[in-house]
Amino acid sequence: MSLAKITQVKGLALAVPGDDIDTDRIIPARFLRCVTFDGLGEHAFRDERTGPDGVDRPHPMNSDQAKKSSIMVVGFNFGCGSSREHAPQSLWRFGFKAFVGGSFAEIFFGNSTTLGVPCVTLSKDDLAQLSDFVQKNPTIEVTIDVEKLTVTAGDKSWKASIASSAREGLITGKWDPIADLLEGASKVEKTAGALVYVAKN
Amino acid sequence: MAKTLFQKVWDAHAVTQLPNGQTQLFIGTHLIHEVTSPQAFGMLRDLGLPVKYPHRTFATVDHIVPTNEIKEPYSDPIAQEMIEALRKNTKDYGIRFFDTNTGQQGIVHMVGPEQGITQPGTTIACGDSHTATHGAFGAIAFGIGTTQVRDVLATQTLALNPLKVRRIEVNGKLKPGVYAKDVILHIIRALGVNGGIGFAYEYAGSTFDNFSLEERMTVCNMSIEGGARCGYVNPDDKTFEYIKGRPFAPQAADWDASVTRWKSFASDPGCKYDDIKVYQAEDIRPTVTWGITPGQAIFIDEKMPALETLNAADRLTAEDAYKHMKLTPNTPIKGTKIDVAFLGSCTNGRISDLREVAKYLKGHKVKSSVKAIVVPGSMLTSIQAQKEGLDKIFIEAGFEWRGAGCSMCLAMNPDKLVGDQLCASSSNRNFKGRQGSQTGRTILMSPLMVAAAAITGEVTDAREVFQV
Ligand code: SF4
Numbered sequence: 001m002s003l004a005k006i007t008q009v010k011g012l013a014l015a016v017p018g019d020d021i022d023t024d025r026i027i028p029a030r031f032l033r034c035v036t037f038d039g040l041g042e043h044a045f046r047d048e049r050t051g052p053d054g055v056d057r058p059h060p061m062n063s064d065q066a067k068k069s070s071i072m073v074v075g076f077n078f079g080c081g082s083s084r085e086h087a088p089q090s091l092w093r094f095g096f097k098a099f100v101g102g103s104f105a106e107i108f109f110g111n112s113t114t115l116g117v118p119c120v121t122l123s124k125d126d127l128a129q130l131s132d133f134v135q136k137n138p139t140i141e142v143t144i145d146v147e148k149l150t151v152t153a154g155d156k157s158w159k160a161s162i163a164s165s166a167r168e169g170l171i172t173g174k175w176d177p178i179a180d181l182l183e184g185a186s187k188v189e190k191t192a193g194a195l196v197y198v199a200k201n
Numbered sequence: 202m203a204k205t206l207f208q209k210v211w212d213a214h215a216v217t218q219l220p221n222g223q224t225q226l227f228i229g230t231h232l233i234h235e236v237t238s239p240q241a242f243g244m245l246r247d248l249g250l251p252v253k254y255p256h257r258t259f260a261t262v263d264h265i266v267p268t269n270e271i272k273e274p275y276s277d278p279i280a281q282e283m284i285e286a287l288r289k290n291t292k293d294y295g296i297r298f299f300d301t302n303t304g305q306q307g308i309v310h311m312v313g314p315e316q317g318i319t320q321p322g323t324t325i326a327c328g329d330s331h332t333a334t335h336g337a338f339g340a341i342a343f344g345i346g347t348t349q350v351r352d353v354l355a356t357q358t359l360a361l362n363p364l365k366v367r368r369i370e371v372n373g374k375l376k377p378g379v380y381a382k383d384v385i386l387h388i389i390r391a392l393g394v395n396g397g398i399g400f401a402y403e404y405a406g407s408t409f410d411n412f413s414l415e416e417r418m419t420v421c422n423m424s425i426e427g428g429a430r431c432g433y434v435n436p437d438d439k440t441f442e443y444i445k446g447r448p449f450a451p452q453a454a455d456w457d458a459s460v461t462r463w464k465s466f467a468s469d470p471g472c473k474y475d476d477i478k479v480y481q482a483e484d485i486r487p488t489v490t491w492g493i494t495p496g497q498a499i500f501i502d503e504k505m506p507a508l509e510t511l512n513a514a515d516r517l518t519a520e521d522a523y524k525h526m527k528l529t530p531n532t533p534i535k536g537t538k539i540d541v542a543f544l545g546s547c548t549n550g551r552i553s554d555l556r557e558v559a560k561y562l563k564g565h566k567v568k569s570s571v572k573a574i575v576v577p578g579s580m581l582t583s584i585q586a587q588k589e590g591l592d593k594i595f596i597e598a599g600f601e602w603r604g605a606g607c608s609m610c611l612a613m614n615p616d617k618l619v620g621d622q623l624c625a626s627s628s629n630r631n632f633k634g635r636q637g638s639q640t641g642r643t644i645l646m647s648p649l650m651v652a653a654a655a656i657t658g659e660v661t662d663a664r665e666v667f668q669v
Contacts, residue, residue: 018518019514019518020394020494020518022630024635025632029612030613032613033279033280033283034283035282036239076514081632082329082330083329085240106428111348114349115348165221165222172221174220177223178351178355178356180219180220180225180360181219181225181355184216191214192254195227
């Protein structure tokens with residue numbers, strides 16, 4: 001299976017500030033009543049965007065900028081809570097191809113990486129600068145360089161981080177691990193054979 | 202070299218190092234449910250791959266199952282479609298399914314232990330973030346995403362980075378009316394909802410030694426609320442006793458060897474931890490959340506924090522929380538009116554939870570303004586409770602007695618909050634909208650505190666209501 005090498009993500013950016021934004025907020029549970037991921041994009045952040053009266057609320061995701069953006073700038077512990085892959089799936093289907101934040105919940109991070117969506121982190125101060133910059137300069141493109149580990153916007157540039165395994169997978173086009181996992185079948189059998197509880201029953 | 206349980210289990214299951222530096226880790230036990238598996242089976246079909254070890258995957262249905270409706274088709278056609286998809290997938294691939302007609306269906310994190318599938322020294326994965334529950338048995342158990350469910354189905358392995366290990370020691374004896382739920386809420390409050398990122402939590406100390414397996418499960422269950430993907434307790438005689446005789450437990454001839462093997466996985470004396478935190482059981486009081494993250498918690502007799510006392514980032518979340526919860530900073534939480542009481546979930550829907558509440562409930566009545574429901578986490582729990590007459594005690598007190606499932610823990614079945622109802626809940630998440638209404642409000646607490654709230658109609662101290 002050959003996948004695209006993701007060395008850079010370029011595009012307009014949307015700031016969605018706030019820490020501890022959980023996956024129930026990103027995609028409310030009622031939209032998990034489905035057997036495919038199709039159509040999840042339109043429900044991303046649904047209950048943050050629309051009030052109980054059905055009227056749109058002021059939320060970054062309701063702006064024109066959201067429709068034009070492919071990078072989301074978030075806070076700390078983004079994507080905490082449930083393991084639902086529906087969360088990155090809905091944002092990806094909405095149009096976001098990368099995230100920049102202070103930190104990411106682990107399962108969200110893994111789910112995104114396997115979709116080929118980089119989640120890079122900046123230091124607290126740098127993140128505040130970037131968030132401020134994109135809110136003031138919505139038409140200036142942001143570039144995430146996964147290989148060089150930088151985020152640049154206009155004449156500004158910040159140092160970014162990402163788990164080295166995720167970086168390696170993204171830039172070599174092996175962000176979906178299935179091919180590598182299938183490769184070692186004989187080794188898998190050896191490991192399994194040594195585990196009493198697997199061999200029995 | 203002295204090793205932690207985490208390292209030993211990891212080493213025993215490591216297949217190889219992948220080109221990106223991750224470990225290919227063998228997953229001995231895979232649990233699936235109806236919400237996060239259908240897309241994984243779809244991917245498997247697209248790739249034309251078989252399930253590699255079908256006898257090591259076990260399925261049940263929990264999130265979408267209505268708790269007040271047995272007959273199919275369910276009134277929600279999507280729920281019906283989801284249960285049928287799981288029936289088809291498990292049948293096509295030869296996977297054992299604890300379906301609703303087996304008498305063994307229940308929340309996935311209850312079914313594994315009940316069946317004796319959850320065992321020490323094993324790796325367990327499930328497309329569900331509360332999989333750490335199984336760590337109570339000394340297993341390394343991860344919550345995974347749907348693409349990873351595909352990986353396990355196709356290869357019985359995952360690509361993972363090892364975790365650091367933080368030992369969280371709680372010593373001493375909990376005071377009456379203080380429970381395992383209070384312990385984990387206290388830990389999360391202390392370490393933060395993201396304090397566990399990158400860590401596995403090893404829970405230890407005399408408090409955990411004295412805990413039953415069910416109490417250990419309550420704590421391990423909420424590891425993820427503290428940011429830790431995985432949490433465990435070292436296996437001991439209580440662990441082995443719990444497993445003995447269950448359907449998937451080792452047979453008599455293999456029993457002694459199994460116990461010896463299981464014991465060998467416990468962390469060695471003198472092993473190195475990446476971090477150690479120590480708490481004293483006597484310091485913990487009944488704990489309740491006031492906000493929209495599980496870390497926003499206080500003792501029942503404390504005031505909610507004043508905004509000025511919080512740092513800038515916490516203040517932002519707190520402002521949002523107070524607005525959503527319609528609560529006032531720097532005032533007591535005690536006395537806050539509730540509308541709904543929910544007793545259930547994979548955190549606190551076990552037989553010991555029901556027994557403990559029933560013990561105090563006799564002679565009390567749920568306040569007329571409160572809707573109170575009790576939802577055993579599994580069919581086996583429900584049957585056991587009925588055998589002991591617990592259902593009658595709950596019904597007599599004014600609770601609705603329901604069938605097994607996730608119920609009001611999350612909004613995927615008919616049990617939902619309406620409008621801005623406030624729910625006293627024994628579940629694990631107080632996120633905005635979690636219980637099915639966008640403006641609905643959740644306060645997390647122990648089962649006995651839920652019962653006290655149901656009776657008085659307000660958030661209150663169970664120790665006073667029940668003279669504990
Ligand atoms: S009871 Fe709640 S937390 Fe547990 S598996 Fe069900 S929905 Fe998830």
